[in-house]
Amino acid sequence: QVQLMESGGGSVQAGGTLRLSCTASGMILTTDIWKWYRQGPGKERELVASVDNRQTVNSAVDTRYFAPSVTGRTGIWKYHARDSSILYLRMNKLISEDTAMYYCAISRGSTEFRGQGTQVTISS
Numbered sequence: 001q002v003q004l005m006e007s008g009g010g011s012v013q014a015g016g017t018l019r020l021s022c023t024a025s026g027m028i029l030t031t032d033i034w035k036w037y038r039q040g041p042g043k044e045r046e047l048v049a050s051v052d053n054r055q056t057v058n059s060a061v062d063t064r065y066f067a068p069s070v071t072g073r074t075g076i077w078k079y080h081a082r083d084s085s086i087l088y089l090r091m092n093k094l095i096s097e098d099t100a101m102y103y104c105a106i107s108r109g110s111t112e113f114r115g116q117g118t119q120v121t122i123s124s
Helices: none
Strands: 002-007 010-013 018-026 033-039 046-052 063-066 074-080 085-091 100-108 111-114 118-123
Touching: 002 100, 002 111, 018 100, 018 118, 033 074, 033 085, 046 074, 046 085, 063 074, 085 100
Parallel strands: 010 118
Antiparallel strands: 002 018, 018 085, 033 046, 033 100, 046 063, 074 085, 100 111, 100 118
């Protein structure tokens, strides 16, 4: 099993920068796909960004996805340590529409592990 915990949310000024972290513990696989979702008030859940660094014996990929609403102002990356792994999200030029609950997730085949989320509110 995998446990995920997000941090870094809160109130951020419009035009500023958002930095979120997600610490994962448990069994992390090189074939996992890491994701950030968000759900704003009255909106459906949206996949914000994902990173796929799957590695096999014969190949490796490095694929990143960004939602059109955040493309060009968002970065996603991972850091793997001995006992844990951390997923980061950095988003610049924040707008009111970025107000949402942000969740990190790990997709593994048909299974998805998700954290409890961290609230981000953009203030003007």
